[in-house]
Amino acid sequence: MNDQPHIQLQIRSNPLFLSGVRELVYHVSHRAGFSETCCHQMSLAVDEAICNVIRHGYDRAADRPIWISLYFDGGLAEPDLSGAGGNGSAGSLAVSGAAGPTKAMRIVIEDEARQVDPATIRSRDLDDIRPGGLGVHIIHEVMDEVRYERRDSRGMRLTMVKQRRSPEVCGTEDAHG
Amino acid sequence: MNDQPHIQLQIRSNPLFLSGVRELVYHVSHRAGFSETCCHQMSLAVDEAICNVIRHGYDRAADRPIWISLYFDGGLAEPDLSGAGGNGSAGSLAVSGAAGPTKAMRIVIEDEARQVDPATIRSRDLDDIRPGGLGVHIIHEVMDEVRYERRDSRGMRLTMVKQRRSPEVCGTEDAHG
């Protein structure tokens, strides 16, 4: 486990930022080799988790901090940039970016909101048809691991993991130069 | 001037992250009320600036830090979330998100790379037709203000500002409630 995230994002708890964060998560996970479906699922899980921090943690205040950290466990391909800049020199084919060694993506969402018992953050019975109460269920459905915990100082931490299944190498698998 | 950024992003200098950062910038600026063209321009400028940090600052090393801070000068709309969660209660129309009070977007890109004389970071004569040497020109073309400087400790800082012109309020301008 590598404890420096590859990407760390701090936003304020304004729902206007949701779409940007979703797209960031979608695109970086795609470049790390996850299938389109998995990328959509991860961006959905992040959206649901941030919505919950805004609504339940911060009572809809729009200016409180939320941290999102992305870890590519197993590492990440480093595209071969030789030949970029187009100065005509020979260069090998860049790693397509879809074929990274990434084994799993770990997404950690932290806040400074009120601390709650992690056991109270749970999905309801879906047979009871009513609005609301779907976010935590969706998060559990799409992610392989989901863990809520109190942070040492204040606030909560949500850790979500999605494994990259090997046949899901998407895009081209070009020969390397 | 408000010195806490609305969004702060730390990435490693891996070009695989470029697309995610572009999309983040595109979407948050769109929600802040910039026109589609302006959002494309800002995401392009950020792409070019990060490419330059990777290529010139870090000599294509893929694991060095780059910080991107986004400031919405003048503030940002706070969508009215009442009624969200769909519990059937009355709620006023949410601010469409396109009509924020944002006056300008300020984008700051920082690195820990070698420090260079800001005067050496400049566009070349475009009449001389050759590959390369276009990034800094593009950045100056699309942004209203561009300033390179040495950071106090180490590395460089690029500050770019884009004004939001008033007739460019895009999307709907629905009445509130």
Added chain:
Amino acid sequence: MADHSALQIGLRRQGRAVVISPKGDVDLTGSPALGVELRRAMSEAGVKVVVDLSGVPYMDSSGLATLIAAMLAAKKSHGEFAVCGLSERVRTIVQLAKLDRILPIVASLEDAVK
């Protein structure tokens, strides 16, 4: 790149139906406006309210909650309600929430306004 502007909501009559066509992402910022339009349309007696989601590339659970609220309100007032035009991506989240057999989803707008 798809247009990810803030939600715009179209509204039109088609026969006995009121067709509500959100355009954009139905997330926490867009769902409240959709809820308002739905409640407004449903307050009129005798109409069938149809939500055409063909302009919605993305929806999260706040959008689902809004649709469920509308469905329950329609049941209560003996009104009619239908949803159509789901993209693959929106269909997936409906399925994740196990709502695919609960929401009145019809295959096409033509079927919906019938």
Added chain:
Amino acid sequence: MADHSALQIGLRRQGRAVVISPKGDVDLTGSPALGVELRRAMSEAGVKVVVDLSGVPYMDSSGLATLIAAMLAAKKSHGEFAVCGLSERVRTIVQLAKLDRILPIVASLEDAVK
């Protein structure tokens, strides 16, 4: 949402032309591969090399540099080179770099392979 997967590069012959069709964003991660394909295609004498950009939603200056390098190489070897299929967004960046009158841009693929 458009597909923003890593760059895929199609290649086909059409008469005397070799048509190179990148699909995806031509940025710093994709440009090197495009450059390799361009140089490979141009190494063959007598062909016209056409880059069809209709599958490219986004390009940055590394992509422009790759196209300029190909244009200059074609000039040097008295080969033929053309670019077509620019989206609005790609056209804008070509204009920003003041390359719209310098790159051999043709209106359509049909014109390009003529």
